[in-house]
Structures are given as structure tokens and as C-alpha cells.
Amino acid sequence: MIQFLRSFGGRSLDRMASLGRATIMWFTALAGLPGPGDLRLLVRQIYHVGVLSLIIIVLSAFSIGAVIALQFHTQLARFGAEDSVGLGLALVLLRELGPVVTGLLFAGRAGSAITAEIGLMKTTEQLSSMEMMGVDPLRRIVAPRLWAGVISMPLLTAIFNVVAIYGGLVVAVEWLGGDPGGFWSGMQDAVELWHDVGKGMLKSVVFAVVVTWIAVFQGYDTEPTAEGIGLATTRTVVASSVMVLAIDFLLTLSMYGEFN
Amino acid sequence: MNGADDNLIEIRNLSFVRGDRVIFDDLSLSVPRGKITAIMGPSGTGKTTLLRIIGGQVRPDSGVVLIDGQDVCGMSRRELFELRKDMGMLFQSSALFTDLNVFENVAFPLRVHTDLPEDTVRDLVLMKLNAVGLRGARDLMPSQLSGGMSRRVALARAVALDPNLLMYDEPFTGQDPIAMGVLLSLIESLNDSLKTTSLVVSHDIHETISIADQIYLIADGTIMGSGTPDTLAVDDSPRVHQFMHGSPDGPVPFHYPADEFLYDVLGDVNA
Amino acid sequence: MHIRTLEISVGAFMLAGILALVFLAVKVSGISLDADRGSYQLVARFDDVAGLRERAKVSIAGVQIGRVALIEVDTIYGQAVVTLEIDGSPGGLSADTGAQILTEGILGARYVNLLPGADDETLADGDLIYDTQGALVLENLVGDLITRLGAG
Numbered sequence: 001m002i003q004f005l006r007s008f009g010g011r012s013l014d015r016m017a018s019l020g021r022a023t024i025m026w027f028t029a030l031a032g033l034p035g036p037g038d039l040r041l042l043v044r045q046i047y048h049v050g051v052l053s054l055i056i057i058v059l060s061a062f063s064i065g066a067v068i069a070l071q072f073h074t075q076l077a078r079f080g081a082e083d084s085v086g087l088g089l090a091l092v093l094l095r096e097l098g099p100v101v102t103g104l105l106f107a108g109r110a111g112s113a114i115t116a117e118i119g120l121m122k123t124t125e126q127l128s129s130m131e132m133m134g135v136d137p138l139r140r141i142v143a144p145r146l147w148a149g150v151i152s153m154p155l156l157t158a159i160f161n162v163v164a165i166y167g168g169l170v171v172a173v174e175w176l177g178g179d180p181g182g183f184w185s186g187m188q189d190a191v192e193l194w195h196d197v198g199k200g201m202l203k204s205v206v207f208a209v210v211v212t213w214i215a216v217f218q219g220y221d222t223e224p225t226a227e228g229i230g231l232a233t234t235r236t237v238v239a240s241s242v243m244v245l246a247i248d249f250l251l252t253l254s255m256y257g258e259f260n
Numbered sequence: 261m262n263g264a265d266d267n268l269i270e271i272r273n274l275s276f277v278r279g280d281r282v283i284f285d286d287l288s289l290s291v292p293r294g295k296i297t298a299i300m301g302p303s304g305t306g307k308t309t310l311l312r313i314i315g316g317q318v319r320p321d322s323g324v325v326l327i328d329g330q331d332v333c334g335m336s337r338r339e340l341f342e343l344r345k346d347m348g349m350l351f352q353s354s355a356l357f358t359d360l361n362v363f364e365n366v367a368f369p370l371r372v373h374t375d376l377p378e379d380t381v382r383d384l385v386l387m388k389l390n391a392v393g394l395r396g397a398r399d400l401m402p403s404q405l406s407g408g409m410s411r412r413v414a415l416a417r418a419v420a421l422d423p424n425l426l427m428y429d430e431p432f433t434g435q436d437p438i439a440m441g442v443l444l445s446l447i448e449s450l451n452d453s454l455k456t457t458s459l460v461v462s463h464d465i466h467e468t469i470s471i472a473d474q475i476y477l478i479a480d481g482t483i484m485g486s487g488t489p490d491t492l493a494v495d496d497s498p499r500v501h502q503f504m505h506g507s508p509d510g511p512v513p514f515h516y517p518a519d520e521f522l523y524d525v526l527g528d529v530n531a
Numbered sequence: 532m533h534i535r536t537l538e539i540s541v542g543a544f545m546l547a548g549i550l551a552l553v554f555l556a557v558k559v560s561g562i563s564l565d566a567d568r569g570s571y572q573l574v575a576r577f578d579d580v581a582g583l584r585e586r587a588k589v590s591i592a593g594v595q596i597g598r599v600a601l602i603e604v605d606t607i608y609g610q611a612v613v614t615l616e617i618d619g620s621p622g623g624l625s626a627d628t629g630a631q632i633l634t635e636g637i638l639g640a641r642y643v644n645l646l647p648g649a650d651d652e653t654l655a656d657g658d659l660i661y662d663t664q665g666a667l668v669l670e671n672l673v674g675d676l677i678t679r680l681g682a683g
Contacts, residue, residue, distance in 0.1 A: 047541045051543075124358075125351045125355040126355045128312075132344060134373065151545075156548070158549075162551040
């Protein structure tokens with residue numbers, strides 16, 4: 001028992017130390033706001049992190065939109081409320097699934113790639129040699145990736161939502177013969193700009209910060225071995241996913257919970 | 261700076277502890293200007309750490325590291341930046357930037373530290389690449405280079421700014437004989453032509469003694485022996501002797517501590 | 532990859548993302564891009580607003596013309612004070628317009644339905660709607676029905 005408490009305490013302190021390092025890294029990296037020369041680095045990172053994630057985002061979005069529309073339709077048809085499919089789909093996507101699923105997919109695809117890349121740079125002493133040449137690796141390597149993540153993920157979420165709604169449209173209207181007018185008007189009636197779209201986007205920005213931060217830090221902090229990189233990559237995916245879901249819970253409660 | 265002081269680097273009473281391991285214990289050495297100095301010793305004695313301390317990446321617990329009379333340990337970021345203009349380092353893994361091609365890699369320090377126009381940068385890069393014999397490889401990516409070629413490109417990058425101090429971290433490890441020969445001749449010729457001070461960290465005896473002017477043997481955080489290759493070769497202190505001649509057994513024992521062999525093997529028989 | 536192609540693809544990506552956001556704002560949430568026609572407020576007092584939420588629809592003849600802006604309570608008179616936000620400029624609703632709280636479908640959301648009046652005078656910004664009918668609470672109706680059936 002004592003042994004367990006000791007190791008638990010030790011690990012907790014380790015985690016706290018990690019968090020401390022991560023925070024320091026975050027502020028130091030942000031302090032080096034991208035200058036004009038760094039714009040090229042930023043653009044390059046947005047490509048790797050955003051553009052290359054498009055395929056998985058679009059494919060998943062279409063499938064998810066279609067599937068949800070199908071499920072909703074089945075249930076709502078029981079009450080004769082098929083016209084509400086558009087409404088239900090839009091609300092669920094904008095408020096929850098859009099930000100969350102995009103966050104999870106992003107963590108798996110882009111997050112792990114960032115961790116692996118930075119970890120590899122650390123292991124092959126590229127970060128060290130950069131430092132020896134007087135270039136701050138936080139500024140050249142970390143900051144562009146942080147900003148690229150924070151910019152790309154909300155955009156990916158918006159694209160996800162649009163494609164998913166379209167996927168739902170295809171199922172509900174083309175396939176199941178629903179009324180397109182009902183689909184859209186039901187949606188437009190119930191969806192509000194700030195309450196639904198806006199808050200969903202806000203969630204997405206929060207997730208973007210968390211996921212990118214974890215990804216970058218894990219790469220930067222990794223043990224400089226091949227084994228270490230593997231562990232760090234796994235840690236990024238797991239930690240990001242857990243954090244996205246946990247934070248989503250908290251945000252949803254505070255944004256949409258109506259406690260009477 | 262004393263007029264008689266001929267040393268580019270002066271290290272005095274350097275102590276550094278990591279965790280519960282003592283890396284350096286009151287170490288002092290000096291690196292004379294314009295010569296090739298070698299730091300040798302068994303693996304894991306912290307030789308790379310020494311280079312990092314000299315380069316200002318790691319701060320020692322106590323001691324003074326003077327480069328051209330200035331103490332590295334107390335320097336600000338700005339001062340370190342200026343200092344590093346004058347230092348070139350060749351890493352064990354060559355550490356080329358994988359997202360840039362050969363030309364861009366060598367041009368990197370020039371672009372960071374100078375405002376030279378593109379044409380000048382181009383000429384300088386080609387000159388350096390030519391010095392290491394890889395001018396034709398300028399458009400290749402690091403992943404397309406062999407180990408020996410990577411090292412040469414890294415060397416070209418290290419000398420891009422004509423630094424006063426060149427540091428080599430285990431340059432001979434894992435090289436085939438030809439690449440080895442190329443590297444050795446490059447180190448020597450660069451030292452002569454650029455009039456730099458070279459600091460080589462290595463545990464490859466034969467290669468190192470063939471080019472070093474002065475050698476320091478470091479083990480257990482202190483200096484075991486020092487001198488020219490010739491004096492060290494005939495040094496009769498046991499540790500120095502074992503290292504220089506590569507004897508499998510001596511002060512650094514062959515056997516990892518264990519019980520008597522006989523008892524181990526006959527363990528279940530009443531001894 | 533050529534730097535130019537890369538930059539173009541990043542630009543396209545950003546454009547796609549921004550267009551998606553615009554699409555969401557306009558097509559999905561139904562924000563009108565017409566010039567903002569402004570809105571004005573009316574107040575209505577109800578005995579019972581059970582189930583009515585803020586942001587619920589306000590409609591007349593089945594067409595939405597506004598939203599419920601605020602629901603407050605007047606503890607002195609025991610009434611709910613509901614502020615309605617009506618699109619457009621005042622002058623479209625007669626002074627004796629009535630307001631009732633209805634339900635969409637059987638189990639749907641509550642909304643405010645306005646019943647047109649015949650007065651020549653029209654409601655201005657901040658005016659009170661006098662004729663109000665509280666929400667039909669399902670439980671009360673059922674209780675009513677049971678009582679009637681029992682008496683019959």
C-alpha cells in the first residue's frame with residue numbers, strides 16, 4: 001500500500017513537472033510570434049497539418065452525416081417528424097460531433113505526425129545543432145506548428161460540419177425521399193448563429209489549442225531514442241483524445257446545460 | 261587577456277552533476293589556439309556534455325569556462341548568439357535539417373547570422389561544399405545521402421561562417437575506411453587553412469592520435485592523463501595504458517561484478 | 532513539393548474553411564444577409580407560460596415574425612412578463628392584437644402565436660399586448676376532462 005502511494009505520488013509529481021515544462025514551453029514559443037520570415041514556415045506547417053488532414057476529415061464527415069441522418073430518420077419517422085432530421089443533424093453536429101470528432105481525428109493524424117517529427121528532430125540532434133547555431137528551436141520549429149494547429153483545426157471543423165450536413169442531406173432527401181425544403185427550413189428555424197455555430201467553433205478553438213499543445217510538447221520532451229518517439233506519439237494520441245472528450249463534457253455543461 | 265595566454269578555451273574547476281551521477285569533478289583543461297586538441301575517454305564519460313557546456317547549451321554546477329577570455333556560463337542569450345557565430349559543431353549524427361536540401365543546410369548559418377545578399381551566400385555555400393568535395397550534391401535531400409556524405413555536408417555547414425572554434429563530436433564513429441580517410445584529411449586541412457582551433461571528442465584511438473596535437477584523457481569526471489600522442493603512448497599509469505592500448509582488462513575490469521565463477525556454476529552443490 | 536504548389540493548396544484550404552464557416556452561418560442558421568431591418572419590442576403578460584423558453588418563436592398566422600427576448604416574473608401580480616422582439620418596424624400589428632402560447636404538434640416546443648385584431652391603431656415599440664391567453668397545460672386539461680367525464 002505504501003509502495004503504491006509512493007509510486008502514485010511520484011508519478012503525480014512527474015506529471016506536474018511535465019505540465020510545468022509544457023507551460024513554460026508554451027509561453028516561450030508563443031512569445032516568439034511569427035515574424036515575416038516565419039510566415040513561410042507557418043504556411044508550410046498549415047499544409048502539413050491542415051491540408052493533409054482534409055481527406056480523412058471529409059471522408060469521415062460524409063459517413064457520419066449520412067449515418068446520423070439515417071438513424072434520426074428511423075426514429076423520427078415513428079412520430080411523423082421526419083422533417084426534423086435536418087434540424088437534429090445540424091444541432092448535433094454543430095454543438096458536439098463537429099468539434100469533437102474533428103478533434104479526435106486531428107489528434108490521431110496531425111497530432112501524432114507533429115510529435116513524431118519533432119521527436120525525430122530531437123533524437124537526430126537537429127534541435128541541438130539549431131541551438132548551437134544560435135537559432136531558437138522553439139521559434140523555428142515549435143511556434144509555427146502551434147499556430148498552424150490553432151488555425152487549421154477550426155477550419156477543418158467547419159468543413160467537417162458542412163460535409164456532414166451534405167452527407168445527411170444525401171441520405172435524408174435523395175435516398176429516403178425526405179423533403180429538402182423541410183430539411184433546410186427545420187434546420188434554419190432551430191439553429192442559431194451564436195448559440196450553436198458560434199459556441200461549437202469556440203469549442204473547436206479550445207480543442208485545437210489543447211491537441212496541438214500536447215502534440216508539440218510530447219515531441220519536444222521525448223526521450224531521444226527510437227523507443228521514446230514511439231511512446232511519445234502514443235501518448236499524444238491518447239492524452240489528446242481524453243482531453244478533448246473531458247473538456248467537451250465541461251464545455252457542454254457550461255454552454256448548454258440549463259440547470260433549473 | 262594575457263599576452264602569453266595562448267589558449268582559446270580555458271576550463272577551470274568544472275563540476276557538473278546530473279541526477280546522482282557525477283559527470284565532472286573539478287575538471288580543468290585548456291585548449292590552445294590553432295591546434296587540434298582531442299578529448300578522449302571511455303563511453304559515457306560525458307564528453308558530449310563537455311562540448312555542450314562549452315557551447316553554452318548546458319550550464320555547469322560550478323566552474324569557469326572561458327572562451328577568448330569570456331565566461332560562457334554567465335552569458336545572456338544575446339551574448340551566446342554572438343559567440344555561436346564563431347563556433348562550428350559537427351554532431352555525431354550530422355544533424356542535417358531533414359526538411360532542407362544540402363545547399364539550404366549549408367546556407368542556413370549564413371542566413372541566420374549575416375545579411376549577405378543571395379549571390380554572395382550562393383558563392384560561399386558552393387565554396388564550402390567544394391572544400392568537402394560535395395558541390396555536385398547540392399540539390400540532394402539529406403535522406404538521399406550516405407552516412408559519410410552527410411557528415412561532410414555537416415562539416416561544410418559547420419565551417420560556413422569561418423569560425424574560430426570547430427568542435428567534432430565522435431566524428432569517426434561507424435565510418436568506412438575511405439570515409440574515415442576523407443574526414444581525417446578534411447579536419448587537418450580545415451584546421452590549417454582556416455587557422456581554427458579544433459576540438460575533437462572521440463574514443464577512436466588510432467584516428468585521433470594521427471591528427472591530434474594534444475590529448476586529454478577523461479574518465480570518472482577527471483583528467484586521467486594529458487599530453488601529446490607520443491607522451492601518452494608511453495605513459496605507464498595503468499588506466500592510461502589500458503585505454504591507449506585497448507587492453508580488454510585492467511583498471512577498467514573485464515568482468516562485471518559477480519560472485520566467484522566456481523560458486524556460480526556449482527551453486528546447487530554443497531561448496 | 533514545389534513551394535508554389537504548397538502555398539496555393541494552403542490558400543485553397545483556408546478559403547474552403549472560411550467558405551464553410553460562411554455557409555454554416557448563412558444556410559444553416561438562416562441568418563439573413565439582407566440589410567438588417569431592425570426590430571422592436573412588445574410586452575405581454577401571461578398567467579402561465581409553462582414550457583415557454585427564451586428565443587422561442589413568435590409567429591402570426593403560422594409565419595415567424597420574431598422571438599421571445601426575455602421572460603421575467605412579476606411577483607406582485609403573480610404574472611409572467613414576456614418581452615417579444617418583433618422583426619421590422621412597428622406598425623404592422625393592430626393595437627388589439629392578442630397573444631397566446633401554443634405548442635408545436637402535440638409534444639413540440641412552445642411558441643407565442645399572435646392573433647390579429649381589428650383596431651386602426653397599431654402597436655408601437657414597447658407597447659403592451661392586453662389580450663393574452665396562458666399556455667394550455669396538458670395536466671390541467673386532462674384533469675379538467677376527468678372531472679367532466681366524472682360529472683357526466
